[in-house]
Amino acid sequence: xxxxxxxxxxxxxxxxxxxxxxxxxxxxxxxxxxxxxxxxxxxxxxxxxxxxxxxxxxxxxxxxxxxxxxxxxxxxxxxxxxxxxxxxxxxxxxxxxxxxxxxxxxxxxxxxxxxxxxxxxxxxxxxxxxxxxxxxxxxxxxxxxxxx
Numbered sequence: 001x002x003x004x005x006x007x008x009x010x011x012x013x014x015x016x017x018x019x020x021x022x023x024x025x026x027x028x029x030x031x032x033x034x035x036x037x038x039x040x041x042x043x044x045x046x047x048x049x050x051x052x053x054x055x056x057x058x059x060x061x062x063x064x065x066x067x068x069x070x071x072x073x074x075x076x077x078x079x080x081x082x083x084x085x086x087x088x089x090x091x092x093x094x095x096x097x098x099x100x101x102x103x104x105x106x107x108x109x110x111x112x113x114x115x116x117x118x119x120x121x122x123x124x125x126x127x128x129x130x131x132x133x134x135x136x137x138x139x140x141x142x143x144x145x146x147x148x
Contacts, residue, residue, distance in 0.1 A: 025075035095130040
């Protein structure tokens with residue numbers, strides 16, 4: 001397996017079908033998130049629609065972290081994703097930095113409704129050093145791997 005320095009903080013472990021990303025909360029990092037996540041989702045047999053939904057949900061969570069950390073000291077966002085034996089995808093998005101401004105209860109509800117529309121469940125937990133968002137979605141039957 002490649003070291004973090006060789007993968008810019010990315011760890012792909014296909015034996016356990018897990019993805020680990022650690023990115024700076026900057027607008028430029030969002031394209032790396034989307035590209036890496038789409039590739040990983042393909043490798044675990046997610047359908048095009050599932051990949052779209054998961055990538056959009058994670059992109060929105062990442063954009064939220066970027067906008068809430070604007071003007072603050074460097075923030076880090078960690079994304080861990082795995083698929084269990086029942087094909088349930090779990091994505092955990094952790095922001096590491098105190099958010100700039102508190103979100104209203106209504107804004108939080110709207111954000112979670114969006115996450116739940118794309119995924120099957122979404123749960124946010126505030127921590128003293130940031131926020132943890134747990135997203136889950138059951139994936140369909142594993143697609144056959146394409147061999148060129």
